[in-house]
Amino acid sequence: MIDHAAQAKTGSDVAAADDPQGRPTFWGRVTGNRAYRALVAVLFASPRRQFLILAAFPLVWVVTQHLGPMLQMLNVSLLESYPLSAGEEASLTFEHYRKFTADGGLFLKPFFRTLTFGVVLTFATLLITYPVAYFLARHVKRENQLSLLLLLLIPFWTGEIVRTYAIMILLGNNGAVNLALQWLGLVERPIPFMYTGFSVSVGLIYLTALYMLLPLYSALEKLPRSYSEAAADLGAGTWTRFRRITLPLTLEGIGSGCTLVFLISIGYYGTPVLLGGPNTTVFAETIAGFFHTAGDEWPTGAAFAVIMFFTALAMAGIFTRLIAMLRKGDSR
Amino acid sequence: MTRNSRVFLSIVFWAFVVYLFVPLALMILMGFKDSKFIGFPIQSWTLDWYLGVFEDTDVIGTFFYSLAIAVASTAISVVMGTWLAVLLTGRRFLGRGAVYALMILPALVPGIISAIAFRIYARQLGIEPGMGAIIWAHAVHNVPFVTLVVMARLSTQPKSYAEAARDLGADPLVTFVRVTLPYLKPAIIGASVFCLLLSFDDFVRSFFLGSYQPTLPVLIFSKLRSGMSPEINAISTIALVLTAVLGIWAERSSRRMNKEN
Numbered sequence: 001m002i003d004h005a006a007q008a009k010t011g012s013d014v015a016a017a018d019d020p021q022g023r024p025t026f027w028g029r030v031t032g033n034r035a036y037r038a039l040v041a042v043l044f045a046s047p048r049r050q051f052l053i054l055a056a057f058p059l060v061w062v063v064t065q066h067l068g069p070m071l072q073m074l075n076v077s078l079l080e081s082y083p084l085s086a087g088e089e090a091s092l093t094f095e096h097y098r099k100f101t102a103d104g105g106l107f108l109k110p111f112f113r114t115l116t117f118g119v120v121l122t123f124a125t126l127l128i129t130y131p132v133a134y135f136l137a138r139h140v141k142r143e144n145q146l147s148l149l150l151l152l153l154i155p156f157w158t159g160e161i162v163r164t165y166a167i168m169i170l171l172g173n174n175g176a177v178n179l180a181l182q183w184l185g186l187v188e189r190p191i192p193f194m195y196t197g198f199s200v201s202v203g204l205i206y207l208t209a210l211y212m213l214l215p216l217y218s219a220l221e222k223l224p225r226s227y228s229e230a231a232a233d234l235g236a237g238t239w240t241r242f243r244r245i246t247l248p249l250t251l252e253g254i255g256s257g258c259t260l261v262f263l264i265s266i267g268y269y270g271t272p273v274l275l276g277g278p279n280t281t282v283f284a285e286t287i288a289g290f291f292h293t294a295g296d297e298w299p300t301g302a303a304f305a306v307i308m309f310f311t312a313l314a315m316a317g318i319f320t321r322l323i324a325m326l327r328k329g330d331s332r
Numbered sequence: 333m334t335r336n337s338r339v340f341l342s343i344v345f346w347a348f349v350v351y352l353f354v355p356l357a358l359m360i361l362m363g364f365k366d367s368k369f370i371g372f373p374i375q376s377w378t379l380d381w382y383l384g385v386f387e388d389t390d391v392i393g394t395f396f397y398s399l400a401i402a403v404a405s406t407a408i409s410v411v412m413g414t415w416l417a418v419l420l421t422g423r424r425f426l427g428r429g430a431v432y433a434l435m436i437l438p439a440l441v442p443g444i445i446s447a448i449a450f451r452i453y454a455r456q457l458g459i460e461p462g463m464g465a466i467i468w469a470h471a472v473h474n475v476p477f478v479t480l481v482v483m484a485r486l487s488t489q490p491k492s493y494a495e496a497a498r499d500l501g502a503d504p505l506v507t508f509v510r511v512t513l514p515y516l517k518p519a520i521i522g523a524s525v526f527c528l529l530l531s532f533d534d535f536v537r538s539f540f541l542g543s544y545q546p547t548l549p550v551l552i553f554s555k556l557r558s559g560m561s562p563e564i565n566a567i568s569t570i571a572l573v574l575t576a577v578l579g580i581w582a583e584r585s586s587r588r589m590n591k592e593n
């Protein structure tokens with residue numbers, strides 16, 4: 001519809017100043033206006049100037065708004081104190097980075113717990129969603145695929161906190177899981193699922209599964225079925241076909257899904273606070289602790305955030321390289 | 333494919349659907365329970381919790397506060413995201429890769445780090461915690477999602493459309509407004525709804541950049557910290573229904589627009 005309208009316009013009336021009755025159109029009036037013409041003549045005088053006008057504001061935006069916050073975080077992490085008191089010279093120090101390993105591993109514990117959580121949960125999410133994506137892409141009729149995908153999307157439109165609350169109700173001592181277990185006679189007393197690594201994991205997988213599912217689905221959906229069929233004709237069994245054909249050809253989707261889920265899952269703050277306990281403190285909570293006060297501990301919090309960011313980026317980078325190497329190895 | 337693996341896959345698929353929906357269904361059910369105590373079994377039912385929410389001016393105020401933030405931040409994200417998409421799909425230029433990387437950066441920074449960085453930068457810019465700060469943080473965070481969606485649509489537009497308009501004497505501005513923009517409409521509507529939902533549902537940025545007035549997720553979070561109650565179920569259910577309806581509507585309308593093309 002829109003295309004036809006656009007085509008019709010390009011064909012006849014984009015530049016036309018008058019409608020069929022000879023009256024000036026809205027766009028005719030605009031483009032016929034002398035001030036507008038003068039402005040256009042100045043703005044679009046040369047392709048170079050056109051490009052400058054197109055590029056200037058977005059460039060300023062990405063540098064000041066996208067990069068700026070990260071650079072300022074880096075800057076604050078190196079300041080002796082923040083905010084500076086009046087007349088104080090800014091002095092740089094690595095002191096706040098040193099605190100990371102100090103205090104007998106007080107901060108290292110949640111840090112490595114977060115990374116371990118991130119890696120294990122990413123792998124678990126992959127194992128759970130791969131068969132789901134595979135079923136959707138291969139065993140569902142094409143015209144039904146989008147409807148089922150929409151069905152899977154609905155819970156993901158709901159926010160982090162609402163979905164975390166839903167998990168709290170599911171896993172509580174009077175929650176549905178415990179009730180079902182007791183009713184089945186499998187347990188005498190409710191199992192304390194809540195405030196453990198288990199409840200945090202269930203919650204985080206619940207929140208991030210979609211970011212794995214979508215790249216996997218689009219990779220599987222693009223893969224021609226004929227590849228597997230050809231392999232089957234040549235006598236390859238189900239497992240061989242999956243291992244030798246489907247898996248290598250969906251490595252790219254696996255790579256982007258895993259990277260996304262890892263980066264997103266280590267960044268959650270509200271969910272581990274609500275679902276976790278004292279033994280599951282994640283690094284997000286450690287960092288947040290430095291920002292609950294007015295400002296004197298901000299440099300330490302910023303330093304820890306910088307450490308976490310670069311560690312996460314490095315891990316994601318190594319993983320992406322690994323996937324790329326695997327893909328190359330397979331195509332040889 | 334053997335029958336066994338087919339059966340296995342379909343069991344996994346439907347188990348996954350159950351995993352996604354059962355927690356939300358239980359949460360909705362619990363909002364109708366006639367008792368302050370969250371948990372099974374449910375002996376009697378009531379609508380009082382919902383009536384209470386509609387009479388609670390704090391909750392209603394918070395709802396409209398979140399909505400205003402979502403609308404304002406979406407407007408900024410859509411303009412900047414579309415502008416960046418046009419720049420990045422246009423002619424190649426030196427440093428295009430770097431601009432692309434910077435464009436996508438806010439989407440890749442883990443939530444807590446993004447919130448902290450925005451909090452520090454807001455102080456640097458002199459933006460007080462509160463509505464303005466949240467709108468700004470949501471707007472910057474959501475730009476990459478708009479750019480990616482619009483870039484995907486823009487790359488399918490035949491070059492001849494804009495060229496024809498230019499041949500007929502339209503200047504670049506008119507060409508953009510009357511040819512390119514109508515072509516991008518489905519992408520822009522889809523991206524807008526996505527931004528609205530992202531902003532309305534966001535917790536971590538709203539939490540660190542907000543003042544005493546909470547957004548809806550922050551309100552639910554602080555209520556949860558002082559204990560579960562069916563009132564929270566009622567608030568959450570209302571938020572869930574609204575977001576789901578908006579999401580489904582956007583999905584259906586963008587699919588319809590794509591079909592018509």
